Amino acid sequence: MIRRRLYIEERVSPTARWSFRLALFAVPVLVLSILTYRLGLLDFSLATVAFAAGLAVATLGGLLGAIAFFITWESGWVGIGRAMAAVALAGVVLAAPAVVIARGMMLPEIAxxxxxxxxxxxxxxxxxxxxxxxxxxxxxxxxxxxxxxxxxxxxxxxxxxxxxxxxxxxxxxxxxxxxxxxxxxxxxxxxxxxxxxxxxxxxxxxxxxxxxxxxxxxxxxxxxxxxxxxxxxxxxxxxxxxxxxxxxxxxxxxxxxxx
CATH class of the missing domain: 3.30.310.80 (Kinase associated domain 1, KA1)
Incomplete structure (x- = not known):
């Protein structure tokens, strides 16, 4: 007699998966925006747009990670670890620029x-x-x-x-x-x-x-x-x-x- 095994498929939260991917993708975007400007491959305006895009991607990844955390917590889906990692990675990426920008916005608009x-x-x-x-x-x-x-x-x-x-x-x-x-x-x-x-x-x-x-x-x-x-x-x-x-x-x- 052949015994059948019951496989229970665990559902993985797509929000958690994409939140981590976005937070991780923001890192090379930011690094490349800096390197291409320093090497003279991009001018100031394009490099600034690329850097801002990297910060926006990191922000989106962090927000999705926070949402995914509550979704996985309530539903029991797999992915809470990725959600927490996305929030942590986004926090690390955004911390220094956020402090510099927040401080700078309180200073005079002169250069x-x-x-x-x-x-x-x-x-x-x-x-x-x-x-x-x-x-x-x-x-x-x-x-x-x-x-x-x-x-x-x-x-x-x-x-x-x-x-x-x-x-x-x-x-x-x-x-x-x-x-x-x-x-x-x-x-x-x-x-x-x-x-x-x-x-x-x-x-x-x-x-x-x-x-x-x-x-x-x-x-x-x-x-x-x-x-x-x-x-x-x-x-x-x-x-x-x-x-x-x-x-x-x-x-x-x-x-x-x-x-």
Whole structure:
């Protein structure tokens, strides 16, 4: 006599399956959007759209995962593990961008920061090196200056008790230490010419390019260092330019105190 075995087919939640697939698919989309921009295969606008698409896919995967969790919990279908994994993966992917964007939306809608709003350092070599579609970097007007003062009251020049030549060398060393690409470095020449350093700072993760110009002028007590940092693209920098200026100025002051 042949015994028959009873097979019970367990139902797998399709929502759980697709939630995990979407959350997982978002990872290569985000990575490729970053790599293609850094390699110059996509311009800023297309890379931004691709990155936003990756975040949207991750968000959709996380939402479907949350829905699938309750479906599998109530129905007993297989897939609760995938649903939880989708939510967790989406949370990891979205956490850092969400914090940066949320913080940046509370800051002024400007992308050009200077320690001197009356007579900001001017770009020269960088104006020739920038792509045509990049921001034009006009001098800040009254509205921009007011927004910067309100949003970034700590952005100030560095007054050093050092010769302009010593200040120039110290600043240039810090710029090179940060790995910024220096386009021009003209040392000061007494009262005839200010020291000027123009460089391109690339953000670590996204690879966004930011134009930087640093001016060194002689003063009665030594030298004054002014810095201007501007994003090449976009109307809002999410606070990155102010952070770049504050970081260099803090390091410059600390370096001079050691001497």
């Amino acid at each position: 050009d920061i200077s320690t001197d709003l009356e007579d900001p350092p001017r770009f020269q070599s960088l104006l020739l090196a920038r792509p045509r579609e990049a921001n034009s970097h006009p001098l800040p007007g009254a509205l921009t200056a007011g927004a910067q003062r309100a949003g970034y009251p700590g952005i100030k020049p560095a007054d050093l008790s050092a010769t302009p030549e010593e200040a120039f060398n110290a600043v240039l060393a810090l710029v090179q230490k940060r790995g910024w690409h220096v386009l021009d470095a003209a040392p000061p020449r007494g009262a005839q010419r200010d020291g000027l350093i123009e460089a391109v700072a690339v953000s670590r993760i996204m690879g966004y390019r930011n134009d930087v110009v640093i001016r060194i002028r002689p003063t009665a007590k030594g030298a004054r260092v002014d810095m201007r940092s501007a994003s090449r693209y976009g109307a809002r920098d999410l606070g990155s330019n102010a952070e770049r200026i504050e970081s260099l100025m803090d390091d410059l002051t600390a370096e001079r105190r050691k001497r």
